Structure formats: structure tokens, C-alpha cells
Amino acid sequence: MNKEAVLLVLSCLGVVQALFLCGYLFTLKKGDRKANMFLAFVILGLTIRIGKSVLNVYLDLTPWQKNLGLSGILLTGPFLWFYGKLLLAEQKRFSNKDYAHIIPFVLFALGCYFIPNTGNPISYAIYIMVFLHLAIYIGLSFGVLYKCRTKVHPQRATWYRNLSIGVALIWQFYMGNLAGFFSFYIGGALFFSLLIYLFSFLFLQKHAFRLGKYNTSTLDRSSSQELMDGIRSLFIKEEIFLDNSISLESIAERLNIPPRKLSQCINENEQKNFSDFVNGYRIEKAKAMLSDPKYAQEKIIAIAYDCGFGNVTSFNLAFKAKTQLTPSQFRNKSKKR
Template identity: 70%
Template sequence: MNESTVILVLSCLGVAQALFLCTYLFTLKKGSRPANIFLAFVILGLTIRIGKSVLNVYLELDPWQRNLGISGILLTGPFLWMYGRALLTEKKHFHLKDFLHVFPFLLFAIFSFVIPNDGSFWGYAVYILVFVHLAVYLVLSFSLLNRFGNEVHPQKSKWFRNLVIGVFLIWLFYMGNLAGLISFYIGGALFFSLLIYIFSFLFLQKHAFQLGKYNASTLDKTRSKQLIDSIKSMFAKEELFLDSTLSLESVAEKLNTTPRKLSQAINQNEQKNFSDFVNGYRIEKAKNLLQNPKYKREKIVTIAYDCGFGNVTSFNLAFKAKTHRTPSQFRDSTPPANFSS
């Protein structure tokens, strides 16, 4: 078996593995359904692009076929960003306007027959614009990490960071090839194959860990119910959730239990993680303040801080996810409550 055959086999295996992972994600019912679908489209977009690279080396492709392969990049960027939003902000509701980000991909795919891909100036210009488009979404994705990475479980932020870096490295490879700095064109497909195997292993390992994470726990249902009742009572009396630095560890210490057991109790009884559970109380507090005539002229950012949120962006996202309205919309559409002095 010569070198070119080995490269072809490895590249094809990477594409096949990527398609398998896409199918798995599209049919996966556990976890966040939107996040799974968005990640599937990220991988599908890269697979379309890398698949074109493999075919282009060994077959004579028409310009429109090469354009269809390039269009995968226009799919990757928007869905990488939307995946980050679903994963890091735990946004569960997406609107039609969110999918306008996919419009460039649809246009490019539809007009692939007329878009130049012949080595001309305009052909290179289009190619560069496609990768600039991906660069914009890479910046937006890194921005999501900077903004929300510290507010979610470290495993989530680390996983998304590695995914963004992987996509960035693929982008960097093709930019290097375009600039003439990297001559090994099929190397992008080989690198993609390596990344896909790594991501598949990490992703499946992550889900396997999540599915069995309470198997060895000594917390029974009775104690679990007692813990959730205790934290609800504590939150009602002391309003600990108003502290923006509140952590799972500090609450567990107050309840004389371990963070792991407290997290399990919240997850099993409320089907939420600690962050969502705490934010639920903060949002209810915010709703009361927004209906309070005394707070009618108060700025939204002040209410966010008064309710325990660390920043107004997190407050707006959490509030809208819970009520389907922004805090301002809620205030304007809800009649003031009758608060006794």
C-alpha cells in the first residue's frame, strides 16, 4: 500500500467517523436537544468541506461541486456560535431570526453553479470571504467563552474551548494553504480526521460519565428529598441566592453535606443543575421587583445586581429563557402589584 492510498484511507475513515457522529447527535435524546443538533451541524459543515478536499485530490470536480464543498464552512461558523449559546447559556428556545445566520450558506449552495471557482481573482475573493465569515464566528465563539465560561461547569467550558480551538486550527490550516505557506493540501483532511476521533472519544466519554455519575452515590431518595427541602427552606428564609458569589460548595457547607450530594439532590428532584436552580429564585425575585412601583424607575442593571446576578447579560438571558420576555418587556406588559408598605 503506497503513501497516497494510506492518506486516502485515513481521510475517508475520518469523514465516515464524522458522519457517524453527526447521525448519533441528530438522534441523541439525552442532554440538550438544540445543543446536540447544533453540534451535529458544526461537524456536518466541516465534513462537507473536508470531503471536498479528499475528492478534489483524487477526482476531477466541476466548479459547482467544489463550491458545494466550500459552502460547508458557511454552515460551520453559525452553528458553532449557536452551539456555544445553547451550551454555555443553556438557552433552550431559539427563534426563526436566529437561523438567519444560516442564510449565507443557503445562498451560496443555491448559486454554486454561477459562483466563480476557476482560480480567477473573483474566485479567490469569494474563497477568502467564506473563511472571513468563519473567522467572525470564531471570534464570537471565543467571546462567548470569555463572557460565560466561568458561569458554567468547568467541563462544559473546557469542552467548548477545545472545540473552538479545533475549528480554528482547521481554519488556520486552510488559510496557510491559501497563502502558500502550507503546500500539503490533503493535510487538512488528515488533521480533521485526527480531530474527529479525539472529539468523538471525548464527547462519548463525557456522556458516558454523565449517564453513570450517580451510580456509586450513597444518597438515597429520602435523604435526597430532605436536602432539597432544606435548601428551599434556607433560600426562603435567608435569601442566599442574592449573593452573586454563591457557590455549590458554600451552600453544601451550610447544609453539612458534600457538593456532590447536594448537586445530585437538586438534579434528581428539580431536574436542574445548581446554577439553574439558583437563577430560578433570582428571576422570581426580579419579577417581584419589576412589578414593584418603588422600582418602576430603577435601571434593569440595578435590579440584576439586587437579585444576585453578576452581570446584566446573564440576567437578561436567564430571564428571557424563563419567561420568554426580556426584563423590560416584562415590566412594560405586567401591571404593578399592590405592595404594602
């Protein structure tokens, strides 16, 4: 298999995977369906453009076919912006005025047969205007990210930032190719393939949708932080974690909030589930006891129970996961200090 064949296969794999990902998002029922649809349109727009690049290298496309491929760029920008407004700014309603932003795509796609694309100055001007359109929406998208970065869960902000950077890099490649900085035209398709498989991996790991179960929650960022301060105060001052019978439900009842809201609060502020959050306090208590000469003769199993663990096995596993040492090793190391 020669070099050209390898490049063709790699490029086509990215396009096929992108189409699969679009289909997955269009039919995904979990999480926010509107957000999934917006993201699918972002990827579909890029796929149309990249697909045109792949075909243009190996086939003799007519001007209208090139224009149809170019129209995908006009689809990507608005939906990237919509996706950010929904995911970060939590704008749930989009009016006809909002959707008017996709009119350039519709007009360009319908008029692709009449728009010149023959390599003349007018064709280059149209090409630049299409990519200028995407640049404007990339700028708007980063504006939404900057405005909302401190108000949303870091996971969402990071995901949207990475998505926007990926689109911006594809834009930069094609502009660089037009300016003569990059002569390897098919490189855009190869880079797209890399991005698509990376995004697919994130989806399979549920990084992008992990917060889907909280999409309908009324707990905003400031209220979540305020509630978290109360939870920490309860754990530090009253040491309720020492009770091995505590549960998400019992703590939620004491705070007079729904268990779902308590779970969301801990997840958003600590990036932990309830069990890991509680065990974190128990391990810190155990470390203090194991390094205190007053408890030098205390058996480790007794310390485990005193710190709120129901059995010594779960204590040993949790302790080593947190400190990379067994309780005995930690105690011995503390004695040598």
C-alpha cells in the same frame, strides 16, 4: 500500499467517522436535543468541506462541486456560535432573526452552479470571503466563551473551548495553505480525522454530555455556589459525615432542597458524586486521628467506624485511593515525623 493510498484511507476514515457522529447526534435523545442538533451541523459543515478536499485531490471536480464543498464552511460558523449560546449562555429560544445567519449557506449552496471557481482572482476573493465569514463566527464563539466562562460548569467551558480551537485550527490550516505556508493540502483532512476521532472518544466517555441530566435544572451558577457554601458549613461545623447512615436524601431534606439539586450542586462545585464528597471529609478526619498521638493505641477498625464508615473494607479502599497509603502505613509514616 503506497503513501497516497494510506493518506486517502486515513482521510476517508475521518469523513466516514464524522458522518457517523452526525447521525449519532441527530438521533440522540439524551440531553438537550437542540444542542445535539447544533453540534451535528457544526460537524456536518466541516465534513462537507473536508470531503471536498479529499475528493479534489483524487478526482477532477467541476466548479459547482467545489463550491458545494466550500458551502460547508458557511454552515459551520453560525452553528458553532448557536451551540455556544445554548450551551454556555443557556439561550433556549432562537428566533427567525437568529436563523437568518444561515442564509449565506443556503444561497451559496443553491447558487453553487453559477458562482465562479476556476482559480481566477474573483474565485480567490470568494474563497477568502467564505473563510472570513467563518473567522467572524469563531471570534463570536470565543466571545461567548469569554463572557460565560465563570458562570458555567468548567466542564462545559472546557469542552466548548476545545471545540472552538479545533475549528479555528482547521481554518488556520486552509488559510495557511492559500497563503503558501502549508503545501500539504491533504493535511487538513488528516488533521480533521484526528479531531473527529478525538471528539468521538469524548462522546463515548460522555464528557460532552455528562451534564445533560441537569439541563432542565433552575439552579444557576451563583445559587449553586451559595448552596455549596451552606453544605460545606454543615459538614465542617456539625461533622454530620460521622453518621454512617447519612444519605443524599437525608441531607437534602435537612437543607430543604430536592435531592437532585443537592447532587447537581456537589457535582458542579466539587466535581464529585455525593459518596465521594462525604468520604473526602471522613478521610480527612481519619488522617487527623491516625496522626494524633492521643489515638495511637486506637484500633484502625474503631477509627473507621468513628469517622463514619460502615465497615473497615470500604474505609481501607477509600483511604488508599485518596492517600496512596493504607491506614497502617499512614499511621507509621506519621510516627516517624
